[in-house]
Amino acid sequence: MYSGLTAMKKKSVAVVIVSNGPGELTTWVNPVVDELNRINKSLCDVDKLDFALRLVLVPCPNATGKEFLVANSWNKFELITKSKSFWKLLIKPHSFASWPKKGVVVFLGGDQFWSILLAKRLGYLNITYAEWISRWPQWANKIAAMNLKVREFVPKKYKYKCQIIGDLMADIKLHSDISLKNKGKHYIAFLPGSKKAKLSVGIPFFLEVADHIAEENQNINFIIPIAPTTDKSEYLFFQSNKNPIAKYYSSKIKTIKNIKDSNFDYEIETSKNTKIYLIKKHPCYEILKECDLAITTVGANTAELAAITLPMLVVLPTQHLNMMNAWDGIFGVIGKISFINRLLTFIIKNFYFKKKKFFAWPNIKAKKMIVPEMVGRISPRKIAKEALFLIKNRDQLKSIKHNLHKERGDKGAAEKLASMIINLIKKL
Secondary structure: OEEOOOOOOOOOEEEEEEEOOHHHHHHHHHHHHHHHHHHHHHOOOOOOOOEEEEEEEOOOOOOOOOHHHHHHHHOOOOEEEOHHHHHHHHHOHHHOOOOOOEEEEEEOOOOHHHHHHHHHHHOOEEEEEEOOOOOOOOOOOEEEEOOHHHHHOOOHHHHHHEEEOOOHHHHOOOOOOOOOOOOOOEEEEEEOOOOHHHHHHHHHHHHHHHHHHHHHOOOEEEEEEOOOOOOHHHHHHHOOOOOOOHHHOOOOEEEEEEOOOOOOOEEEEEOOOOEEEEEOOOOOHHHHOOOOEEEEOOOHHHHHHHHOOOOEEEEEEOOOOOOHHHOOHHHHHHOOOHHHHHHHHHHHHHHHHHHOOOOOHHHHHHOOOOOOEEEEOOOHHHHHHHHHHHHHOHHHHHHHHHHHHHOOOOOOHHHHHHHHHHHHHHOO
16 A cells, blocks of 8 residues: 655655646656755755655546556655555545655646645645646645646736746656667657557557558658557457457457567568557657657647647547447446437537537647647547648647647746745745
């Protein structure tokens, strides 16, 4: 349930960081913790702060289950609690450790409400990092906003709590030794999803997209970052006749093999001899950053791609909505009942899709179309044609990249947020 990484000496103050997925841990939590320790170390002995660093992982549908192992390997926290222990932590925090009377809870991933709730339970102050919006400004003590637009959404009477610090994702340190650049070659990343419902459509659909693109342009390489919750066996399963959706697509996997001494882990060769490279590392921003374009499903991945300003084409094929027996959760259960299946399909097609204006996170937040979306009964050939158009029109890709960058914040956010934490501790 928890891990004590250092001897738990009695500290005067606790800094409790709330987070969820591997992306947030790597790009938000780790740099903020490093800056916090660096700034404190730079202070003279009289001003140095005596604080305990603790990490609380919270329930999240996008978590992989490996967050604890990742954070544990850093040896930076004296206590880490797993997401499955969150409710027990709220009810009986002292069953995990003794807690200093004073402390600060910092939101760096998950649902902002969990950090507010934990801060109230422990009697600590709260800082919320707001990438898009601050949802509970009335209960936060401080709000660290990514940019001016976030601050504008904070109600007037709470704006005094808000400080613009910039974009934590802008501080990502990419490994300079990784480069995919090859004269005359372009790279397209496919993100077919991580859950079975999306993979059942995404894998056969994207395999065919790759084949159509390769048929027209031999100078394009394809990569797929494998979500931590999936593996290569699922790619074989969902392109086979065991997946009822696969019969609608002609492209299949001919071989899939391991690769040594490469940035990639596996190489897929389709039945039409198109090669696609798979990457197990997560997150793999260094490699994605080198790509010219991503073709992706809807979801949180569109926010991550926006954060590294990678131009994307967002696709949502609606022709398989009636295949709800392939969906996850309750839809997968009730989808087996034919009349409910037809009813849900009708509601989604005729109300949800018509009412919803945008599906990609950058478009939703910008309230305008800054990355192209293709929704409806779309074919792999149509997506391939659009991707080839974008690859050919470099100015359009640059325009998308520029617009994505405008929606983000400036660099230096980790240092500013660490300074906010230290200043708040000094007031305790």
